Amino acid sequence: MATRGPISRALEREDTLAFWLLAPTLLILTLFIAYPFVRGVWLSLSNSTVGEPGHFIGLANFYKIFSDSIFRTAAYNTFVYTAITTVFKLALGLWLALLLNRHFRGKSWVRAFILLPFIIPTVLSTLAWKWMFDPTFSVFNWLFWKLHIINSRINWLGDPELAMGSIMMVNVWRGVPFYAISLLAGLQTINPDLHEAAAIDGANRFQRFWYVTWPLLLPVTMVVVLFSVIQTFADFQLVYVLTGGGPANATHLFATYAYQIGIGTGLLSEGAAISLAMFPALLLVVVFQLWYIRKVENR
């Protein structure tokens, strides 16, 4: 056996080797996640604007945003947006997963094509939706008009009542494939013998789903939902492209309002405070997710 140098010998120790393998990751995550987080907390407690360092002002930014009616609308929108789209994405995604779990010709093609909304850059596909929602040239208006459902145009994105609904529609469109394919992967791990046994015992279709499939699918479903909730809650791109927060600031989410205040008008500290206002809700979801994963693993 060849003689080993001092480095090679040091790396025989597991903790030394582990340290060097983890060092690059920890360096990057410290520099660009941990440090920005601390910096963001500091920023939100100061009165900095672009080019002005500012000084400590306590919770003044938070008092200010909580009494800001646009911020409150944005907060309300974010919760409603997350709740409604998650319900639709889960229901439709599960339905699609159950359809795809059957045997039919061309299945792999269908599965590949169905994922397109998820893999195509969000901003680019959202632009296509913006064009389909155009007040003057909307293809949906044409369709509903031809079907004699409407007489005058629907202003999909310009009507404050409707705009949030239109944005949710795009979010569901983009999210369903992710739910469907992830849940399909979960479904495929379920042993078909269980279904057969339940069928022999006289369980009907619905009972087989409710007492066999659903409990076994629950762990995957929970993780998919929690991931998706975090992404949806912190969403930015759809609103930025479709409405920019308008009309009359009716469709802002936390992230788009933070962008408008922090980057658009240059009130950095206030923008940072709006962003950080997402943190408690996100933390709750993450803690729940960690707890749930641990629970499932220990079972």
Place this chain on the structure above:
Amino acid sequence: MIEGARWRKWLWFYLPLGAFILALLFPFYWMVVTTVRPDGELYRPWNHPLYSPFWTSNPTFEHVKDLLQETLFNTWMLNTMFIALVATLISLFCGVIAGYALARLTFRWAGVLGTAIFVTYLVPQTLLFIPLAEIIRDYRIGDTPWALILTYPTFLIPFCTWLMMGYFKAIPRELEECARIDGAARWQAMVYIIFPIAVPGILSAGIFAFTLSWNEFIYALVFLSSPEQKTVPVGVTSELIRGDVFFWGSLMAGALIGSIPVAIVYSFFVEHYVAGMTGSVKG
């Protein structure tokens, strides 16, 4: 076969599946049609008698030509390609070795570090973009590709690490032990025995990371300002819309062509992509 089973299958299977496929793919069809439709036809209001939505009798490549010749689209494509590739390589390197350490080695803090990396995986970009913009300015890398190459790994590395941990855990320990008995050093067993077996996992992680980088929007929007530095998503949304004027033909051409690299990577590696996606949630 039970009487009526055929129409039942149509009603409960083909019909809903067809509706899903139609709804999920229609926007892409709309992109294609808009791209090749001449302006005269494009700007007909929805209740115009000649509004012919689903086809065009005079297809044109005018919009594609405009996009490629009159805008910086080619530059944006190259920028995005460069940024996505370098960020992916950095993240793969860090993620593979970190995933190995967390899956295979016993050391103090292993559990805590694993959880910490998982938590950063869940941090959305929109939480930290404002302080990050400040930091990028302090390091004087604003408006350069490095602003993105160094920040994209923050969401790519945790993902790659998480995915690779799953792969490494599935490889039997005996393989390494045999190599060690034959005289290989600890790190040699890792590099020469385990990494080659994990290639499918590395490929999945790389493909997924590449598409995530190509997709990224808010960092690119905030950290880059000059038109010739922009990535495709930011360039198309900011430079092809002037004030309130939307150049829909070129916009859709940009959306279509800007999606092609991701679509190609995806079509060649569907299985790996799906494995990466489902692996990322299963852990």
